[in-house]
Amino acid sequence: MKKHDQDFMKRQNRLTVFEIIKNQQPISRAFIAKQTGMSPTTVSRIVGELTEEGYLLETEQVSAGLGRKSTLLAMVDAAVLSVGVELDRHRIHIGIVDIQGKVVASGTYPRAADESAEITLERIGAEINRLTHENEIDCARLIGIGIGLPGIVDNDNGVVIFSVQLGWKNVRLAERLKEITGYDVAVDNELKVKALAEHLKGAAIGSNRTALLGFGNGVGSALIVEGEIYRGKTNSAGEIGHTTIDPNGMMCDCGKAGCLQTYINIHSLLAEANKTHPVRTIEELFEARRAGERWAVYLIDRALMYMAITINNVVCMYNPDSVILSGELADKFPEIYQEVVELCITRFVWEPLRGTFTILRSELSEQGVVIGSGLMSQNCFFALE
Amino acid sequence: MKKHDQDFMKRQNRLTVFEIIKNQQPISRAFIAKQTGMSPTTVSRIVGELTEEGYLLETEQVSAGLGRKSTLLAMVDAAVLSVGVELDRHRIHIGIVDIQGKVVASGTYPRAADESAEITLERIGAEINRLTHENEIDCARLIGIGIGLPGIVDNDNGVVIFSVQLGWKNVRLAERLKEITGYDVAVDNELKVKALAEHLKGAAIGSNRTALLGFGNGVGSALIVEGEIYRGKTNSAGEIGHTTIDPNGMMCDCGKAGCLQTYINIHSLLAEANKTHPVRTIEELFEARRAGERWAVYLIDRALMYMAITINNVVCMYNPDSVILSGELADKFPEIYQEVVELCITRFVWEPLRGTFTILRSELSEQGVVIGSGLMSQNCFFALE
Structure with a gap:
């Protein structure tokens, strides 16, 4: 028997509406309801929340048959950015990712194979600062950080359980990087976020x-x-x-x-x-x-x-x-x-x-982990807010 | 993005309510709503349907705190039976399965390795007749047949795509057995129904x-x-x-x-x-x-x-x-x-x-496929009706 948890369903519904608008904009409330099977009331509530939070705007009105008018919704693309980080044995790759998965600024930094987690995380924090500063990115628009890395990751708690490549064991990555940067941090295995990126924006749409x-x-x-x-x-x-x-x-x-x-x-x-x-x-x-x-x-x-x-x-x-x-x-x-x-x-x-x-x-090749990590961070933000 | 199809959700909800009552009876409507996160209205609608169809009955009233009374629901166990069939190279095993996954009657029949699908299905039809007759089972209570077999099965259409063990290819099993017996037939790979049985009634509850x-x-x-x-x-x-x-x-x-x-x-x-x-x-x-x-x-x-x-x-x-x-x-x-x-x-x-x-x-050993097939048939019946 499947677990039907009300909060979980609410978050899923919010994310579903968000994804549909992102991918099919401009789109009407009625069409979202039709596609999702959600009630018009639920769709309107979610759209209302997202509009109030500044992520959606209403665009033109179109005729929806029989003289009724329907308002179309679109994303405020510029409203949201996130940081995607690929963390590897010898390299750190950081990108600022927009809501469509586009990398608007990025940098690559070498890493010593035996670098401690503490040093690596402090460097990531500093490089994010430098990257946003140099590219004149409005930090108010950054909603969080996503990190993909090789190894076994407890994604619920943002803990790196075990990574041969990084030489890390039981590192509370999300917690520590949040202390350093102030942003919410999502962590996952690199192939999982890469697969997500290819599914959302690459070869496997x-x-x-x-x-x-x-x-x-x-x-x-x-x-x-x-x-x-x-x-x-x-x-x-x-x-x-x-x-x-x-x-x-x-x-x-x-x-x-x-x-x-x-x-x-x-x-x-x-x-x-x-x-x-x-x-x-x-x-x-x-x-x-x-x-x-x-x-x-x-x-x-x-x-x-x-x-x-x-x-x-x-x-x-x-x-x-x-x-x-x-x-x-x-x-x-x-x-x-x-x-x-x-x-x-x-x-x-x-x-x-x-x-x-x-x-x-x-299709995304060496950009896949950065894009996927950035999108994962956005998904967490929109699903949880 | 997950597909949220309204009909699918309705069927799932019906099945969820049914499973909860089956496993936790006697139970109140309020407690079902609490566990599933469904609205009280939805739960009451589904319970109403199932009661009207004769599968549920109301039992005693209990106090639900602050003097309010709550009616408990239970299954009419005897209301539903299904046939579970394990089809193997050298053997056919047929059981009548009740709503709790108990085999109330069964028989095992040899099969020649090169027996054609037509002959095998006719024999299954005849053996089901004999089994119900000899055990004085009310056929009005039989809601369908489930079959598990080794091979690749198109379970949506009830077609055996390919089975080395049976020597069959592209056999429209569900369609033909329904013609022979009059019952709805669900077909699946034997290990999939066995896993379902162990999950619902055996080692993996x-x-x-x-x-x-x-x-x-x-x-x-x-x-x-x-x-x-x-x-x-x-x-x-x-x-x-x-x-x-x-x-x-x-x-x-x-x-x-x-x-x-x-x-x-x-x-x-x-x-x-x-x-x-x-x-x-x-x-x-x-x-x-x-x-x-x-x-x-x-x-x-x-x-x-x-x-x-x-x-x-x-x-x-x-x-x-x-x-x-x-x-x-x-x-x-x-x-x-x-x-x-x-x-x-x-x-x-x-x-x-x-x-x-x-x-x-x-835990279910050689009974697993028969029990799983019978329960699969019941699930199809309650989800689709």
């Missing part, structure tokens, strides 16, 4: 069940079902990188052997390559493959095969209508897309599920 | 995210999220048996190599065993293991390891709060439960997710 795959310094996935992130019990759903593929396989940094990610992630590929040839970067490895070096061809071909296997395994488990390839490997080497699709079609996807989904390229 | 695993003639899983079956786009979610575990592995009947199920399912185990020793049944193979025969120990130990890997992979992908072991292997050899749990804890489950879920034994 209109898709009902999107699985986003990330191939980079780790391997992971995120699932969006009917517009909502599927989280699981501890917001850890989608951790396909640690599904076991071969109990006799290579050691993973998690302490198990044969995790899927050991065949694909950049760190593993470089470590394997360096057993025979000195290779410093993933670009050099791909260069060697293009030059026909047998060891590089072998390693990359194997990684691509395991990407196709990842797609098969995700499709068998989630049965999505679309799969998005993302992450550093997909972004930097767009040529692999076609090869992986080919492997899926010819060999690796279970026959009954071929044709039930499309394989998409990420 | 109160769990919000249950993953049920089936280890038998195939390997599969089903996920229940907040009381609802997670289906995916074509009702194929959970097909973990065809996730690829080893691209150099054994051939699977699906035409791929190294599918997870090739290490676990009964057919594979017997085929592998017979390469060195004649073994006719899975019982004989387990007997040989108990006797310390090295080849049998090796095969079963490997299967148990892959069961633990299945649990890890399901937990990484779905992040459930409980995992239920079911299927012929789990039912016939209850001793494997402890061994698999041990393997999970000591080696195969990814460390950050240990302790986020419990591993449960199926």
Whole structure:
């Protein structure tokens, strides 16, 4: 039995109305009611609240048949901005995101792999100040900060439970960054916010069940079902990188052997390559493959095969209508897309599920986490206010 | 954005009220409203409909504080029965299921592996007649038939898209069986209805995210999220048996190599065993293991390891709060439960997710599919009427 909590329904309804106006403006109250199945009274109440708060305005009147006039509603786009932050091992990427998901100002800052959470958060606070100041952004319009990062995140409480890449454990990120900046802070796993961004503004608009795959310094996935992130019990759903593929396989940094990610992630590929040839970067490895070096061809071909296997395994488990390839490997080497699709079609996807989904390229690429984090922060704001 | 369809909400609300009364009777209208967040008017309307249709009755009056009296509602249990059918390669199992999920009469019938759909459905119709007749069941109380079977099922249209075990493809099962019997027919994948049964009446009552695993003639899983079956786009979610575990592995009947199920399912185990020793049944193979025969120990130990890997992979992908072991292997050899749990804890489950879920034994065992199918049929009836 589904839990029907009244407050939850109210927040959902508010967010639904907000999303419809944002995406379909200009639009009438009557048409919102028709689309949502909400009562005209409920729609009018929510529209009234949002107008009073300065987020909506009434535009022209149009004839709604039989001589009745209907007022159209539109967003005050300029009214709301949020900060989206992508936090990675070696890099911090900050963007100011408007209500349509456009990045109006951004900056990228290096980060030392062993930098403490305290230092990182103070730097994020300072860079947000500098960014808004330099770009003459009215801070009164900033409604909050969203952060996406690799690792397991307790999104309800804004706590980073565990992140191998950042080297953090049990960091109360939302609480501390709010102390530093004064803004409300929403935190989530990077692939979950990226999937949200692709669903709202990128490759998966209109898709009902999107699985986003990330191939980079780790391997992971995120699932969006009917517009909502599927989280699981501890917001850890989608951790396909640690599904076991071969109990006799290579050691993973998690302490198990044969995790899927050991065949694909950049760190593993470089470590394997360096057993025979000195290779410093993933670009050099791909260069060697293009030059026909047998060891590089072998390693990359194997990684691509395991990407196709990842797609098969995700499709068998989630049965999505679309799969998005993302992450550093997909972004930097767009040529692999076609090869992986080919492997899926010819060999690796279970026959009954071929044709039930499309394989998409990420559209937002390295902007995805910043945009998704910014939009997540706005969603929290509009749903909770 | 979530789709808010008014008819859908109405059906959901009706089903919610029905479920609450069924599980918490006797109960007052006010308490239903409080729990669901529905308005008292909505609750009264739904209760009125259900009472008029003969499914509810008013029982005693109780004081609800400050002298106000409140009437309690209860189910007319005897008012509703449904037929649950488990359809398998070699067997048909039919049960008459009451509103509490109790099987009040049942029968089991052999089936030839190559029996046509037409013959199977005619036989099911005849056996339902005989069963109701012999047990003096009032057919006016039967509200429909539910069927669970192995394979990919279009549950919206009651069509079996594809079932290796039954040897069927594109069979319009619901339509044909309704022609034969006159009853509405609901059809679904066996693991999905089994998971529903365990959630409503078995091991996973109160769990919000249950993953049920089936280890038998195939390997599969089903996920229940907040009381609802997670289906995916074509009702194929959970097909973990065809996730690829080893691209150099054994051939699977699906035409791929190294599918997870090739290490676990009964057919594979017997085929592998017979390469060195004649073994006719899975019982004989387990007997040989108990006797310390090295080849049998090796095969079963490997299967148990892959069961633990299945649990890890399901937990990484779905992040459930409980995992239920079911299927012929789990039912016939209850001793494997402890061994698999041990393997999970000591080696195969990814460390950050240990302790986020419990591993449960199926409670309904070989009754699960019949009970789940019967309850599914009742849910369709009460939600759609």
